[in-house]
Amino acid sequence: MSIMIKTALICAGLGAAGVLALQAEPKPAQIKVQTPDKVTYAEHVAPILNKHCVSCHRPGDVAPFSLVGFDAAKKQHSMVASSTEAKRMPPWKAVEGYGEFKGENRLSPTEIAILKKWSLQNAARGDAKKEPPTPEFPKSEWSHGKPDRVIELPKPFELEAEGPDVYRNFVFDLGNTEDVYVKAMDVRPGNKQVVHHVIAYLDESGRSVELEKNSPDDQPGYSTSGGGVGIVPSGALGGWAPGVMVQETEPGVAFRIKPGTKVVVQVHYHKSGKPEKDQTKLALYYAKEKIERTREIFWAANPMFRIPAGAKAHPVSWTIPIPADVTVYTVMPHMHLLGKSMKAHIVTPQGSKVPLVWVDSWDFNWQLVYTLKSPLEVKRGSKLVIDAVYDNSKDNFNNPNNPPRAVTWGEQTTDEMALLVLGYSADSGGKMRRRG
Numbered sequence: 285m286s287i288m289i290k291t292a293l294i295c296a297g298l299g300a301a302g303v304l305a306l307q308a309e310p311k312p313a314q315i316k317v318q319t320p321d322k323v324t325y326a327e328h329v330a331p332i333l334n335k336h337c338v339s340c341h342r343p344g345d346v347a348p349f350s351l352v353g354f355d356a357a358k359k360q361h362s363m364v365a366s367s368t369e370a371k372r373m374p375p376w377k378a379v380e381g382y383g384e385f386k387g388e389n390r391l392s393p394t395e396i397a398i399l400k401k402w403s404l405q406n407a408a409r410g411d412a413k414k415e416p417p418t419p420e421f422p423k424s425e426w427s428h429g430k431p432d433r434v435i436e437l438p439k440p441f442e443l444e445a446e447g448p449d450v451y452r453n454f455v456f457d458l459g460n461t462e463d464v465y466v467k468a469m470d471v472r473p474g475n476k477q478v479v480h481h482v483i484a485y486l487d488e489s490g491r492s493v494e495l496e497k498n499s500p501d502d503q504p505g506y507s508t509s510g511g512g513v514g515i516v517p518s519g520a521l522g523g524w525a526p527g528v529m530v531q532e533t534e535p536g537v538a539f540r541i542k543p544g545t546k547v548v549v550q551v552h553y554h555k556s557g558k559p560e561k562d563q564t565k566l567a568l569y570y571a572k573e574k575i576e577r578t579r580e581i582f583w584a585a586n587p588m589f590r591i592p593a594g595a596k597a598h599p600v601s602w603t604i605p606i607p608a609d610v611t612v613y614t615v616m617p618h619m620h621l622l623g624k625s626m627k628a629h630i631v632t633p634q635g636s637k638v639p640l641v642w643v644d645s646w647d648f649n650w651q652l653v654y655t656l657k658s659p660l661e662v663k664r665g666s667k668l669v670i671d672a673v674y675d676n677s678k679d680n681f682n683n684p685n686n687p688p689r690a691v692t693w694g695e696q697t698t699d700e701m702a703l704l705v706l707g708y709s710a711d712s713g714g715k716m717r718r719r720g
């Protein structure tokens with residue numbers, strides 16, 4: 285019985301309404317999974333690993349071990365089975381069937397069952413002649429073609445061997461005297477062992493320059509005590525995480541970088557156990573067509589919440605009226621270490637519900653920007669409804685407070701956030717009011 289039904293029953297005091305709710309609840313579809321009697325690497329497993337895993341699990345890439353070829357895969361067979369069964373891998377967090385996105389990477393129940401059976405049957409190779417060819421990876425520096433502009437850290441950033449993660453913000457000025465329109469961004473981590481993810485913000489205020497100037501160390505960029513960018517960005521070009529494909533904006537739509545606007549590149553570093561250096565590069569692709577609309581970001585935030593100490597599933601919900609006709613392109617849920625799930629939908633002026641995104645097993649380490657498969661037109665008078673759930677109990681292994689304490693909004697990773705970042709353009713130009 286789902287929690288929802290239980291609650292309905294309890295709320296209705298086991299009365300008629302509760303029983304109705306119970307009957308109305310659709311039964312989860314019985315998922316039929318068929319697997320071959322004898323699962324082999326050559327015929328069944330290699331195609332799954334090649335399609336869903338080796339983009340990251342190959343020598344020299346972000347994942348800690350390779351899954352290319354039989355020997356490498358066999359070595360990890362039980363981990364492969366357990367990580368996929370627990371849905372930790374591949375690290376795609378948006379729930380299937382709730383919004384559709386570009387570049388989705390998740391396994392079907394059949395694929396998960398095949399990997400499990402292969403492991404239980406001791407990871408046989410089968411007929412090596414039937415193995416698919418090893419996938420080829422782009423050899424050129426940039427998978428999206430020759431960039432119009434490359435920006436690179438002035439000198440390598442040095443990272444200590446051990447300690448907490450580092451969020452470093454690097455400030456760039458393109459030196460443009462006219463508006464520049466950006467269609468796509470790509471990132472090439474200088475050191476894939478330590479670069480976890482990258483977000484490129486825009487800062488029209490120029491405050492990031494001050495923060496960099498006042499940085500106490502002599503390394504490039506600046507850090508804030510909370511791990512944030514320390515400014516309210518005026519926009520963002522997007523994010524990069526391992527395995528995320530370059531996404532170009534729709535025809536006629538682009539990000540605008542005005543003269544003087546700073547590009548603030550935040551790199552999230554994981555330490556590797558030995559001292560490391562990184563000199564990450566960013567590629568920008570400029571618009572060749574006429575641009576009619578600019579891409580903006582909207583911070584759909586709720587700073588007014590308090591998560592009591594010990595609460596296992598504390599709900600935080602908020603609704604934001606949409607004040608203009610807009611088109612939504614991307615969604616990015618954001619919480620800190622207590623986050624469990626976030627679900628967002630639009631309610632149209634006519635009252636129908638349109639799903640946006642649902643992350644049901646939030647992982648602070650995998651903060652992805654999800655690009656909608658087709659842009660969503662949202663009419664003025666619609667509402668954006670967001671439901672988040674937090675686990676502030678001591679059973680949450682990620683809880684940074686021991687013993688747990690009541691937590692409210694804040695920049696520190698020990699504080700929390702209730703935020704959904706929307707990438708949109710206003711259909712009649714202009715911007716939505718910023719929230720949060």
Ligand code: HEC
Pocket residue numbers: 333336337338339340341346347348360363364366367368372373374375389391525526527528649
């Ligand atoms: C987007 C890049 C990416 C993809 C795709 C990916 N992995 Fe991973 N994987 C990682 C990284 C990075 C780690 C290191 C741990 C972490 O940061 O979560 C990891 C860790 C693991 C681990 C060890 C930790 C754990 O959670 O058990 C296993 C096993 C694993 N991956 C298996 C797989 C399999 C199987 C697939 C394909 C079905 C896959 N991965 C797809 C990036 C990826």
